[in-house]
Amino acid sequence: MHQLILNNFAMHIALAPYEQEQALAFFQIKEVKKRTWLLRAGEIDRYIYFVKRGCLRLFYTDKSGEDHIIGFYPENWWTCDIVSFFTAKPAVNAIQALENSEVYYISLPQLEELFQTIPKFERFFRILNQNGFELYQRRITSQLYKTAEERYLEFRKRHPGMEQRIAQKHIASYLGITPAFLSMMRKESGV
Amino acid sequence: MHQLILNNFAMHIALAPYEQEQALAFFQIKEVKKRTWLLRAGEIDRYIYFVKRGCLRLFYTDKSGEDHIIGFYPENWWTCDIVSFFTAKPAVNAIQALENSEVYYISLPQLEELFQTIPKFERFFRILNQNGFELYQRRITSQLYKTAEERYLEFRKRHPGMEQRIAQKHIASYLGITPAFLSMMRKESGV
Numbered sequence: 001m002h003q004l005i006l007n008n009f010a011m012h013i014a015l016a017p018y019e020q021e022q023a024l025a026f027f028q029i030k031e032v033k034k035r036t037w038l039l040r041a042g043e044i045d046r047y048i049y050f051v052k053r054g055c056l057r058l059f060y061t062d063k064s065g066e067d068h069i070i071g072f073y074p075e076n077w078w079t080c081d082i083v084s085f086f087t088a089k090p091a092v093n094a095i096q097a098l099e100n101s102e103v104y105y106i107s108l109p110q111l112e113e114l115f116q117t118i119p120k121f122e123r124f125f126r127i128l129n130q131n132g133f134e135l136y137q138r139r140i141t142s143q144l145y146k147t148a149e150e151r152y153l154e155f156r157k158r159h160p161g162m163e164q165r166i167a168q169k170h171i172a173s174y175l176g177i178t179p180a181f182l183s184m185m186r187k188e189s190g191v
Numbered sequence: 192m193h194q195l196i197l198n199n200f201a202m203h204i205a206l207a208p209y210e211q212e213q214a215l216a217f218f219q220i221k222e223v224k225k226r227t228w229l230l231r232a233g234e235i236d237r238y239i240y241f242v243k244r245g246c247l248r249l250f251y252t253d254k255s256g257e258d259h260i261i262g263f264y265p266e267n268w269w270t271c272d273i274v275s276f277f278t279a280k281p282a283v284n285a286i287q288a289l290e291n292s293e294v295y296y297i298s299l300p301q302l303e304e305l306f307q308t309i310p311k312f313e314r315f316f317r318i319l320n321q322n323g324f325e326l327y328q329r330r331i332t333s334q335l336y337k338t339a340e341e342r343y344l345e346f347r348k349r350h351p352g353m354e355q356r357i358a359q360k361h362i363a364s365y366l367g368i369t370p371a372f373l374s375m376m377r378k379e380s381g382v
Contacts (some may be wrong), residue, residue, distance in 0.1 A: 083324060126320060130273065132326070133273050
């Protein structure tokens with residue numbers, strides 16, 4: 001029942017069965033309907049989320065009111081506004097469900113207790129933070145150095161099948177282009 | 192002699208005297224002349240640096256060949272291209288000394304051994320990563336949401352006295368404005 005998240009832990013740390021049990025007890029789980037806000041910009045992000053089923057998006061809204069999607073988080077992905085979560089400052093980003101989803105979540109006090117109980121999790125979350133940083137940096141440098149088509153192919157490679165699950169406007173927002181331009185690009189690349 | 196870095200450790204973790212000794216043994220130290228490259232874009236970042244004296248800059252160069260400074264790292268600051276260091280992928284950013292400097296540095300194999308020897312350092316570097324992420328995110332959102340003058344005042348607050356130490360062109364590059372505009376802004380704000 002909890003195999004997905006346990007396998008995810010196992011990617012970076014080795015846990016004995018009793019530690020797996022202990023760890024799971026620090027997480028809560030809930031179902032969220034499509035379009036539910038898990039975080040709004042300006043609020044403090046109280047939770048880190050792990051997606052068991054469905055898909056979330058993390059995004060910010062610029063001065064002109066336009067959304068920019070930083071990432072899509074389907075099954076087996078973690079997300080939060082890392083800075084807001086760990087510093088308890090207002091979030092720059094927002095998190096919303098793009099599908100009916102089921103998520104695990106953990107608060108900072110619970111996480112600190114988990115670190116006390118099973119110190120190996122310091123390593124796990126250090127690595128998650130690094131991965132989050134990498135994604136964030138790659139998002140920014142992709143916008144700087146790559147063409148829209150390269151970014152589109154990168155997206156398809158990272159998230160196979162995602163295109164069929166979410167609205168075109170969200171993919172366009174992730175790529176930093178208009179939906180019309182995305183549609184044109186898809187026709188030209190024959191997909 | 193190593194008081195600065197020991198005090199820096201103490202900001203996030205409590206080390207017994209013998210652990211301080213053990214930890215220091217994993218770091219090397221060297222002097223670097225002004226303008227020395229500690230990392231060039233495209234290389235793998237082999238080290239994390241802690242500045243004992245002097246000042247480094249972390250920056251990237253855009254498609255048109257223009258430099259964008261992500262941050263200044265004077266005494267008591269850590270820096271590296273986090274993604275390149277932890278993943279051994281080519282660095283997006285470069286690191287250069289802006290003054291004659293003295294730096295501690297540690298490689299990834301040494302760091303992994305430090306984690307084995309004193310697991311508390313997992314926590315220390317998790318927090319450093321978070322702080323690095325926060326700085327990086329704030330840099331990006333500042334460019335999006337704040338005026339050049341607000342960014343200038345933020346810089347002065349974060350780095351008191353730094354303006355007298357480094358070239359105006361570097362401050363302008365950090366603020367994302369031209370040196371001429373920086374000069375005009377300084378006159379207008381009466382500094």
